[in-house]
Amino acid sequence: MSSIWEGIHERLLVKSVDQNGNIRPVGVLDNDSIRPTPTKDRKWTRLTYLFFWFSATANVSNLYASSTGVSMGLTMWEAIACSFTGQFLAGCLMALNGRAGAMYRIPFPVLCRSSFGPWGALWPTFNRAVMSIVWNGVNVTQGAQCLYVFLHAIFPSIARIPDRMGPKSALSSAQMICFLVYWLINCAFLVVPVPKMKKLIYIKVVVYYGGAFAMLAWVVRLAGGNPPAIHEASTVHGRAKSWLICKFLILGLASCGTFISNAADLQRYARKPSDVILAQVISFPLSGLLVAVIGNIIAGCSRSIFGELIWNPLTFLDKLMDGERYTPGNRAACAFISLAFVYSTVFSAIFENSIPAGNDIAALLPRYITVKRGFFICAILSFAICPWYLLATAAVFITFLSSYQIFLSAIAGVLICDYYLIRRGWLDIPALYTARTDGVYYFFHGFNLRGFGAYLVAVAPNFYGFLNQMGVKAPLGIQRFYFVAYPVGLLIAFGVYYLGCLVWPPAENEKTGGWKEPKEYWDEFDPDRVDGVEAVTVLPVVVKDENGAKTGLDVSGKV
Structure with missing residues (x-):
């Protein structure tokens, strides 16, 4: 019996290889899928x-x-302008926080180890x-x-399936069938390697905007060509309006908090670091x-x-097939548009959730979990939490999700300060994958107390406002202060972390000034590393392994 369990355990262990393709031991903080992206997988260009x-949004x-x-x-x-301004600020922060990922090709969980410690990084991860x-x-x-x-556009009988889900579910029985089918479709696409998804990105842009513009043209024609709702004046004025503009401008920034924190996960596939900047600041x-x-x-x-304002386009489409509107023309249009939305939603879930979750879960147990295994664990758990009940029964659920950004802002503030002001662009990559007590990033028993101190100090001023979002009564001043919670949290974390350092x-942190980021970096286990390194000139950077042997790049670019 023990031999069976040993066999299962052996199969579960992640197999990693060295530069020559030989199996190498995997540590508690290391496997191939969370190592710096190898040269062969750096396929994402500026385009x-x-x-x-355009695909992610x-x-x-x-x-x-x-x-x-x-x-x-x-x-x-005005609402659109607020959203655009907030997203522009978010794009700038993504470019800043993702720089380490684009330069060293490391994911968010590994980057966190430089500022929170190898064990402390498990918390933000x-x-x-x-x-x-x-x-x-969701x-x-x-x-x-x-x-x-x-x-529904193809089979009218699906609307007549008896609903057994009850009032506590956001989905009917018919929609639950769709949930299972859609979930399986989503899982099928998870087997595609992330570097090879760039063709699917291009396809998604064409499919989504084809469906969106088709719906736009159709409903504008149905509305008579010039719907008055888009010309309506503001119903709020003076100071109240100023606070509303402030609130929704910052909300446009805060709603991108996840993208800002996980920027390294997406930028690690870049062909070169400069390929990501224009996209973050302008395209996003x-x-x-x-x-x-x-x-x-x-x-x-x-x-x-319809005589009423319907914000959800899915509700809008379904209503266009009610009663006498269930005509062949309407059904065909709704089928085409909704199918485009189905395809686009699959990849939105992958880009926004599966990729970050895969990196995070792999970093939590790297001896047993790769990024791809993390994708499927995320898929299974997202089914197991029964999101259809969460959406219907927890009135404060969505508010909680959106308000959680105050915690992410503190993490982002620490990461940005650590990379730009403390490390000045230089990271000892091999040291990020070890838990040795003499490691550069081991700090205090694997925890960087400076990072956690800055995190707690940054969250504290916004926590009362967070509780107010959850239903706790708070004065008007606290409510308004919470409007700017994201930038306040980020700036406080940035400042406190810098003062703490x-x-x-930190031990072994050189006090000499100057920017120390290399012009290029190749991982020590990258099979294409030697050929690539010999052709590159870098800044004076020396990366050492756990025994003190040189494994990175020196001033000549040679190993």
Whole structure:
């Protein structure tokens, strides 16, 4: 019996290889899938990243993301402007926080080890893994609703399936069938290696915007060509309006908190570090702007057609097939549009949730879990948490998810300060994969108390406002202060961490000034490393292994 368990254990162990393709031992902090991305997998170019953000923002929920501002009194264009400005700021922060990923090709969990310690990094990693799993469940639920609209357009009988789910479920029995089918479709695409997904990114952009523009043209025609809702004036004025603009501008930034924190996960596949900058700063906010304009015009048309404002485009599509509207033409249009949304939602879930969760889960147990295994663990857990019940029964659920960004902002502040001001662009990569007590990043029993101190100090001022979002009563001043919670948390974490490192400098952190980032970096186990390194000139950087032997790049670029 023991031999059976030993065999199972042996199969579960992750097999990693060295530079020559030989099996190498895997430590508690190391396996191939969380090592720096090898040269052969650095396939994402500047064009890929430009298209990536148009692809990543191409989902159904972003079509009505700025609707809350309109419902609270802002004009459609004011709400869109707030969202665009916030996303532009988020793009700048993504470029900053993702630089280490683009340079050293390391994922977020490994990057956290330089500022939180090898064991301390498990906390931000676990936090983000949980959030990614929950959001993946939310996205799969939305994908199931897209699939239901598609099947309803083809099979009218699906709407007559008796509902056995009860009032506590956000999905009916028919939609639960769609949930299972959609979940299986999502899992099927998880087998595609991330570096090879760039073709799917291009396809998603064409498919999504084809469906979105088709719906836009259709409903504008049904609304008579000029829906009055998009010309309505603001219903709030003076100081109240100023606070609303402040709130939704920062909300546009805070809603991108996950993208900011996991920027390294997405930028580690870059062909070269400079390929990601333009996409982050320009393509990301422009793509969000385009989707918001389309979504708000579509929603504005609903009032002219039905006499009520319908923000969710899936509800809108299904309503276009009610009763006498269930015509062959309407059914064909709804089928085409909803199928485009089904495809786009699959890859939104993968890019926004599966990839970050895969990296996080792999970093939690690298001896047993690769990034690909992490993808499927995320998929299984996102099913197991029954998101259809969470969405229907917890009134504060979505508010909690959006408010959780105050914790991510503190993490981002620490990471940005550590890379730019403390490390000045230089990371000892082999040391990030060891838990040796004499390691550069071991700190205090594997925890960097400076990082955790900055994290707690940054969260504290915003915590009362966070509780207010959960239903606890708070004064008006606290409520308004919470509007700027994300930048406040990020800046406090940044400042406190820097002061902590000045007062209590990290061991072996050189006090000499100057930027120390290499021009290029290859992992010690990259099979293409020798050929590539010989052709590169770098800054004076020496990377050593656990025994003090040189394994990185010296001033000549030779090993």
